[in-house]
Amino acid sequence: MPEVLKPDSLKILNNPSQEPQWREDFPIRWENDHYVTRRELAKFLTLGSAFLVIANVVMAFFGKFRGAEQYPRAFVANASAIPESGSMLFRYPTDRDPCILVRAKSGELRAYSQTCTHLSCAVVHRAQDGVLSCPCHMGLFSETEGRPVAGPPIRPLPRILLDQQGDQVFAIGVEV
Amino acid sequence: METRQQGQTMFTGILLLIGTVIIVQLWLVGASMDALLANETEILIPAAIISFLGLLMNAGLLYYIHDFDKRVRRSNPAR
Numbered sequence: 001m002p003e004v005l006k007p008d009s010l011k012i013l014n015n016p017s018q019e020p021q022w023r024e025d026f027p028i029r030w031e032n033d034h035y036v037t038r039r040e041l042a043k044f045l046t047l048g049s050a051f052l053v054i055a056n057v058v059m060a061f062f063g064k065f066r067g068a069e070q071y072p073r074a075f076v077a078n079a080s081a082i083p084e085s086g087s088m089l090f091r092y093p094t095d096r097d098p099c100i101l102v103r104a105k106s107g108e109l110r111a112y113s114q115t116c117t118h119l120s121c122a123v124v125h126r127a128q129d130g131v132l133s134c135p136c137h138m139g140l141f142s143e144t145e146g147r148p149v150a151g152p153p154i155r156p157l158p159r160i161l162l163d164q165q166g167d168q169v170f171a172i173g174v175e176v
Numbered sequence: 177m178e179t180r181q182q183g184q185t186m187f188t189g190i191l192l193l194i195g196t197v198i199i200v201q202l203w204l205v206g207a208s209m210d211a212l213l214a215n216e217t218e219i220l221i222p223a224a225i226i227s228f229l230g231l232l233m234n235a236g237l238l239y240y241i242h243d244f245d246k247r248v249r250r251s252n253p254a255r
Contacts, residue, residue: 038187046231052230055208059223060221063217
């Protein structure tokens with residue numbers, strides 16, 4: 001007489017000590033499911049924590065070993081060409097970096113990146129108020145220090161370091 | 177209160193602690209990235225150290241959970 005294949009449940013009835021085949025694929029009992037999930041979540045979160053530490057360490061590594069940037073010395077303008085409360089646009093250190101040279105009310109020459117630190121619009125000189133103004137969101141920067149004084153920007157404008165030789169003004173670096 | 181109910185309350189607290197530490201670590205990563213782009217490199221190493229301390233705390237809590245489970249299983253082998 002041919003052997004009749006019985007379903008797993010019948011096998012268990014015949015032999016209660018034997019686990020059904022599907023138990024291998026679904027080893028967690030219903031009542032333990034909640035219990036296990038919390039532990040898995042804790043493990044997952046701790047793994048994520050480890051990745052965040054790695055990200056921090058990589059950034060610290062880059063910050064420590066990144067060499068100081070070398071900037072070229074570039075002629076900007078003749079100082080006599082900038083009148084009191086006047087300004088002039090130039091590009092430094094590359095042709096893709098717009099900058100602005102201003103003569104502050106005190107008579108000193110200052111230069112900054114023209115890119116607003118909020119959303120990268122171009123700032124313009126408002127000599128009557130002694131500020132550099134971003135027309136996009138009305139961010140204002142001090143013309144003497146480049147620090148934000150009003151509006152959404154929170155970081156100062158990168159300052160272009162200047163070297164004046166007689167009447168000639170040269171850009172020699174960028175101070176972020 | 178049964179051991180399991182106590183354990184659930186405790187694990188909820190532990191998960192909240194781990195989650196809080198991770199939020200602090202996420203903030204540290206964001207702040208570090210901002211500082212790196214602004215060339216303010218002096219805060220990067222302290223941020224990495226604090227983040228590592230957070231990881232140690234999370235690992236300690238995870239170890240405590242495993243240790244707790246072991247003790248419960250030892251005292252009640254049926255679970």
